[in-house]
Amino acid sequence: MTESGLKTGKSFTPAKQMNPTLVLLFIVVIAVVMTWILSAGEFQHQGQKVIPGTYQQIEKHFSLSQMIGLGEAPPAGQAAPVGIIDGIMAIPAGIVKQAGLIVMVLFIGGMFGVLNQSGAIESSLERLLGVTKGNVYFLVPTLMLVFSAGSTFMGLAKEYLLVIPLVVALMNRLGLPNILGLAVVAIAVKVGYLASVTNPYALSIAQPLVGVQIFSGLSLRLTAYALFMLVGIAFVLWAIRRHGKLNQDVEVSFSVKPLSLRHSLMMTALLVGIAFMVFAANQWYWKNTQLSAYYLFLSMIFALMSGMGASASADAFVSGMKKVLIAGLLIGLATAVEIVLTQGRVMDTMINALVKLVGQHGPYMSAYGMFICQLLLDIVIPSTSGQAAVTMPILGPLGQLTGVAPQTTVFAFLMGNGLTNMITPTSSGLLIFLASAQVGWTQWAKFVLPLFLIFAALAIVMLTFAVAIGY
Numbered sequence: 001m002t003e004s005g006l007k008t009g010k011s012f013t014p015a016k017q018m019n020p021t022l023v024l025l026f027i028v029v030i031a032v033v034m035t036w037i038l039s040a041g042e043f044q045h046q047g048q049k050v051i052p053g054t055y056q057q058i059e060k061h062f063s064l065s066q067m068i069g070l071g072e073a074p075p076a077g078q079a080a081p082v083g084i085i086d087g088i089m090a091i092p093a094g095i096v097k098q099a100g101l102i103v104m105v106l107f108i109g110g111m112f113g114v115l116n117q118s119g120a121i122e123s124s125l126e127r128l129l130g131v132t133k134g135n136v137y138f139l140v141p142t143l144m145l146v147f148s149a150g151s152t153f154m155g156l157a158k159e160y161l162l163v164i165p166l167v168v169a170l171m172n173r174l175g176l177p178n179i180l181g182l183a184v185v186a187i188a189v190k191v192g193y194l195a196s197v198t199n200p201y202a203l204s205i206a207q208p209l210v211g212v213q214i215f216s217g218l219s220l221r222l223t224a225y226a227l228f229m230l231v232g233i234a235f236v237l238w239a240i241r242r243h244g245k246l247n248q249d250v251e252v253s254f255s256v257k258p259l260s261l262r263h264s265l266m267m268t269a270l271l272v273g274i275a276f277m278v279f280a281a282n283q284w285y286w287k288n289t290q291l292s293a294y295y296l297f298l299s300m301i302f303a304l305m306s307g308m309g310a311s312a313s314a315d316a317f318v319s320g321m322k323k324v325l326i327a328g329l330l331i332g333l334a335t336a337v338e339i340v341l342t343q344g345r346v347m348d349t350m351i352n353a354l355v356k357l358v359g360q361h362g363p364y365m366s367a368y369g370m371f372i373c374q375l376l377l378d379i380v381i382p383s384t385s386g387q388a389a390v391t392m393p394i395l396g397p398l399g400q401l402t403g404v405a406p407q408t409t410v411f412a413f414l415m416g417n418g419l420t421n422m423i424t425p426t427s428s429g430l431l432i433f434l435a436s437a438q439v440g441w442t443q444w445a446k447f448v449l450p451l452f453l454i455f456a457a458l459a460i461v462m463l464t465f466a467v468a469i470g471y
Helices: 020-037 064-068 084-097 099-118 120-132 136-154 158-162 164-173 178-195 200-209 218-242 246-251 261-283 288-306 310-323 326-343 347-355 362-380 384-401 406-420 428-437 441-469
Strands: 040-042 056-058
Touching (some): 020 326, 020 441, 040 347, 064 084, 084 326, 099 120, 099 164, 099 288, 099 310, 099 326, 099 428, 120 164, 120 261, 136 158, 136 178, 136 218, 158 164, 158 261, 158 428, 164 178, 178 406, 178 428, 200 384, 200 406, 218 406, 218 441, 326 347, 326 362, 347 362, 362 384, 362 406, 362 441, 384 406, 406 441
Antiparallel strands (some): 040 056
């Protein structure tokens, strides 16, 4: 994920950025070390669901050969720390485990390579900017509200991979860097998941596990959505102003020339394709394999419509894939962290230790403890549904013992999970967003950190209010 594609004079980033693969490789190394330091243990599981109160430590077998990774497998019922060779092997294992997701990202890059080469995107953006006169006061809030609505009401996330390159190109045409185009989409999507007004991926698991009706308790989540969305939009507009372009809307002239018939048909096909994909993914539960095949099919359609010829279209497709190729390694590294912690059998130990943060300190401190617990666990369990399945059966009963209502327990989960997913380098969802926008993780982390801190403070305030009203 390189920043070489930015069209800008002033930048949010220092001259030299740490390669994101080094960041994730360092986290993998830390995970390996933790398997040597932490005690091994496990909960009993019922499917994906953790059974509360069943955590037990497991005897850990140490040997010098295991440090290298050449040791024998531990006896049944025992654990062993992860060695150097096993830690390295976890990286290709992570790539294999996420092969479907990686292929999907590559095919999306290839599809937009064809669209870009055809000129359809550039001419369409020029037309849009001509109609709106490049008014970011209109464009940014409108786009962010649309994207966040899809996330908070329907749980859309990876479906927006198709629109990230479009929004990035839109910001580029206004003289703004890739990171601001990414922010328009990513912040909106993350706020949508943070509030999860009716997000089925979060609520259909979290709420039943604490004994409340699915989609109940809308009022506070709607309030949170409005508040966080307002702050998110203001932050993006502030970032644009800081870049020095916000007051130049009327000074930039854009062509209002109508699109050619070919480009009009291609963009119509793209919009219809996106709409059908959203319908199919929700109606028929399309996964990565089906989505990858669909993106490849769309690429073929666009290649035929572009008139570029078979060879030129293939070259454009491969060129587009190259731009997001590094995403495969990053996703593999992120998944390797989970593999290492699971193989060393310290994942449940970490969960058990973090859950103890909730403690017996009264409802307010318990709610804050739940929030912190979810923030930290999201680093090793970035999946929203996966984290809900692991933590809700444990935190639900603990919350009731300390006076925290079940809805507040769910709310703490949403706040913690949504916030960490804005910035954690172990989230494959965030990594593929970054890859699509060609923005580095370190650049994004520096950019979004102030908003992350503001959101964290707002979350604490809202949790305090939730406990006070017995939500």
